[in-house]
Amino acid sequence: MTTPVISFQDYGFQYMSQAEPTLHHINLDIYPGERVLIAGTSGSGKSTIGNCINGLIPFAYPGKSTGRLLVDGKETQESSIFELSHVVGTVLQDTDGQFIGLTVGEDIAFAPENDCVPQEEMKQLVDQVAGLVDIVHHLEYAPHELSGGQKQRVSLAGVMVEEVKVLLFDEPLANLDPAAGRTTIELIDMVHERTGAAVIIIEHRLEDVLWRRMDRIILMHEGQIIADMPTARLLSGNLLLQHGIREPLYLTALRYAGVEIREALNPEHVDGLQLQQEDKEQVRRWYHSQRVGIRQEQHGQELLQIRDLKFGYTPDTYTLQDVNFTIYKGEMVSIVGRNGAGKSTLAKLICGFEKPVCGTISMEGRDLKGDTIKERAAYIGYVMQNPNQMISKPMIWDEVEMALVQSGMPKEERTRRVEETLKICGLYPFRNWPVSALSFGQKKRVTIASILVQRPQIIILDEPTAGQDYHHYTEIMDFLKELNEKGYTILMITHDMHLMLEYTKRAIVFSDGRMLADNTAAHVLNNPELVQAANLKETSLYTLSLACGIEEPQVFTECFIGYEQKEVR
Amino acid sequence: MAKVAILSYIRRESPVHALTGTTKLIFFLAWSVASMVTYDTRVLLCMLMISAVVFKISRIRIRDISIVLGLAAVFLLLNNLFVYLFAPEYGVELYESRTVLFTIAGPYTVTLQQLFYHLNMTMKVICVVPVALLFIACTDPSEFAASLASIGVSYRIGYSVSLALRYIPDVQREYHNISQAQQARGIDLSGKDKLFTRLKNSVAILLPLILSSLNRIETVSNAMELRGFGKNKKRTWYVKRKMQRNDWLTIGFVAVVLVIDLVVTFWDGSRYFNPFV
Structure with missing residues (x-):
């Protein structure tokens, strides 16, 4: 039998800053050329396992470890992050953060530069690897000129250039639209075929990863390995659902x-x-x-009307054009399309962050043209994707109250409103807590509360569940559904197919700045042409x-x- | 998002662009030393003409850099004004003679010597500014780090500069997004509110921005370490270009200028060329 390239032997790890160990008694062998998926909810320890393999633990994140961890036959404790980087190539979740060079070529060359590879040789190497992942025609491009999928290719090339034995992917699908996610998995598959390196994917989007063969799934829960079995056997049982992973x-x-x-x-x-x-x-x-059991829905009153909307950042090119739709009171609608299709721009136009070239946006029949951002905020709420980008006060109460203080509302009225909102959002028991004590999902609630407190008639959410595991996803979405049932109209920008199917009756599809469809979510996802044009994925x-x-x-x-x-x- | 580039790399085809970053850096440093050292009007006049020629060759147009030029002009003016306010007789001291043109008030007399001193001072600045701007406008940012490293600066420092260039647009974009979302919550950053309120409000944008930037720094430094940054004392550079004939010629030229500059300036034991005695 061959020797494993990675071998955890009764391994445990505790971060220096934490009171409890994050990993307990891990026993895991990964063999050369294997394809392994590590699944688990956030906080299950799956990312920590990844960090142990690539050496960030213990070299960047110190802590206490027990047992042994051998990478390529060598104890990691006695190795170094540099030495390990020749064996394990890591593709991080945040491809923007991983993009270090000013251009594609420089970024791919980053590792050989650090190895003092002579320039001639380096250029050849870069060309060769870029060819492997099909990015060779973009060597001069800057990161902001690339799509999410292309950045992923660059990240992959940047670690493949080392001829590593293990390729480690930390949530590679988190920021990609469904079609780009599928391409990524195909790309990983191809790279595996060509290089023969072992592939380890850490991800909770199981179905998307399984688009290509995986030999084994390791299921993590609370720092322990719950299951380590061939994919087919794990899928046959109930283990996944029990541990918060969607099958x-x-x-x-x-x-x-x-x-x-x-x-x-x-x-x-x-x-x-x-x-x-x-x-x-x-x-x-x-x-x-x-x-x-299926019945047709009745429309409520017309709330938001968009007519012949057109917009461009530069005079001659339009980011959005010919947009026409109506949102009815009490609806929950998703806006879908590939990255860069114009979805976010649409939200910005509705909120008044940008001014349309022509066309009208009206609320209950009233044109919003003359209204400032601040005035619109009274009836349109906008929640950003990342709650950390919105929260600016240390205490929950203050954060939720902020918009009201700004508007100069009297204290008593403010207190009443904040209390009421906190109750709606299930945050009332935490009202005197600091924001930092909350989980990601709870922070999201705080940002939603801080918008709801202004009593908008419609709330626009940008990617409300991006990067969340099934548990947190359900938590956030059930909350939004509850709000919707209480009468709030909700508009969501998303590329999560499940979300769109399960929570919204209607979907508006964008592609290249144009509206392609406005129909039921089920209809959209079962129409192959639409699915392809919008970079979605049929379910x-x-x-x-x-x-x-x-x-x-x-x-x-x-x-x-x-x-x-x-x-x- | 509309992009306002005040001063950045301008990609054009020109002999100046074709020089390596190292050459341009050396030229810029030597040129600065040369013009800082001398107060010799004859030398400065020559350098001024060379600056103008180089600028012409670079095919960078005045309006590409008009904002920075405007700023430089304002500073130059202020500088002259303050020198005069605090030392109206400095020129007289230097040139050991006094030719009064007219009197403004009190001790403020305008002398020919003082005007000559101001002329020299201004010329020094005008010599350097175009060369400095050209260095920035004609050097591919990718080459910055490599050229700093090639004159002996630690590559870690060089790379910090280059990383800052890499992430500035990202941070700008993020600032823009955060500020829009906060405006929708009634935070007003336009000039309508009082200064104190505005400062307080800007915290609402800066705090999330700083926190997310710290996060980004963690990711970036992890990503760099995982790919072996800092392993060796030296590293090689993908973008570094080989020195060509023109590079050596340019370096030779600026060396000659520097030598002539020093010889002419210190020939008579004084940095100042004195036409008055």
């Missing part, structure tokens, strides 16, 4: 229909499913029993329904969501 959608659908998930089903990939005749029959029966439900001989995948998807809302929640 692939098609498997959930099969479970709902009463089909038992077993290894013989080949559950790793929707295209490879080995469904028996009776399984298909079972799914069809379930589908017909659910079908009756696996679509494939599953076709495989079971159901001819209206869109209705099947609606059944699934209807069932989930009725029976599961």
Whole structure:
């Protein structure tokens, strides 16, 4: 048997700043050329494992370790971060942060530069690696000229240039739209084929990673390894759901229909499913029993109207054009499309951060043209993607009260409003806490509360769940759903297919600054042309329904969501 | 987001652009020394003409750098004004003669010697400014770090400069986004509020910005370490260009200028050229 390239032996680790160990009794061997997925909720210790492998622990984050960790046969304690970087190449989650050079070429050359590789040789090396990941025509580009997927290619090239034995990816999909995520997984697959390096992916978006074969899944929970088994076996059990990881959608659908998930089903990939005749029959029966339950929604009053909107940062090119839609009172709508399709620009126009070239934005029939940002804030609330970019007061109460203080509202009225808002957001028990004591999801609530306190009629959220695991995702989304049920109108910019399907009835699709569709989420995701144009990804439900001989995948998807809302929640 | 570039690299084809960063850095440093040392009007006049020629060759237009030029002019004016206010007779002392042109009030008399001193001082600045601006406008930022390292500055320092250049646009973009979102919460940064309120309000933007920048620094430094930054005493550079014939010619030229400058200036034991005695 070959020797493992990475070997944890009863390993434990405690960060210097923390009272409790983050990792307990880890026993894990990873062999050359393997493909391993490490899954787990945030705080499960999965990123810490990654940091142990690449040497950030203990060299950048000191702490106390027990047991042994061998990387390429060598105790990491006695190695150095530099030595380890020749064995393990790490692609960080934040590709912007990882992009060090001023251009693509320089960035790829960063590691060889530090190794004092002569320039001639270095240029050849860069060309060769850039060719491998297909970025060779962009060597002169600056980071801001690249798309998210392209930056990922550069990051990958930057570590591949070392001829490492292990490629470690820390949440590679977090900031990518669905199609770019899929391409990334394909890219990793290809690099694995060409280099033969072991691939370790740390990610909680299971279904997206499983787009290409993974040999094993390591499931982490509270600093321990709960499961270490072949993908098919793990998917067959209930372990994933129990530990806050979402299983692939098609498997959930099969479970709902009463089909038992077993290894013989080949559950790793929707295209490879080995469904028996009776399984298909079972799914069809379930589908017909659910079908009756679907009903059409009634529209409320018109709230926000966008007519012939056009906008460009420079006079001749338009970032957005021909945008027309109406949002009705009490709706929850998602705005989807690839990175750079104009979604965020639309939000900026609605909030008044930018001025349209032509066209109108009106609320309840009143044109907003003359209103300043501040005036619009009274009826339109905008929540940024990252709560850390919004929170500017140390205490929760002060943060939520801020907008009211600015508007010069009397103290009593303010107190009443803040209390009421905190209660709506479930933050009342924490009202005197410092913001720093909260989790990411709770901080998100604080930012939403700080907007709600102004009593806007419509709230726009930019990527409300980006980078969140299933648990936090559910927490945030259920809260938003609750708000929606209390009558708030919510507009969400997202590229999360699940979110769009499960929580919003309607989706408005953008591509290259134009509106492509305005329809139900299920309809959008079951229309292959739309899916492709907007860089979305058709859901696996679509494939599953076709495989079971159901001819209206869109209705099947609606059944699934209807069932989930009725029976599961 | 509209981009306002006050002073940055301007990509053009010119003999000045074609020189390596190292050459330009050496030229700039030697030129600065030469003009700082001398008060000799003849030398300064020659250097001024050379500066103008170099500027012409670089194909950078005045309006590309008009904002900075304007600022430089204002500082130069202020500088002259204050020198005169505090030492109206300095020129007389230097040139050991006194030719009164007219009197303003009290001790403030305008003498030919003082005017001559101001002329020299101004010429010194005018010699350096175009060369300094050209250094920035014609050197690819990628080459900054490499050229600093090649004259013996530690590559860590050189790389900090280059990283700052890399992240300035990102931080600007983030500042813009945060400030818009905070404005939507009633934070007003326009001139309407009192100064104190405005300062207090700017904290609402700066605090999140600083926190997120600190985060970014952690990521970047991790990313750099993971790719071996700081491993060796030296490193090689992907973007560094080989010295060409023109580079050596330029360095030779500026060396000659510096030598002539020093010889002419100190020939008679004084830094000042004195036409009055």
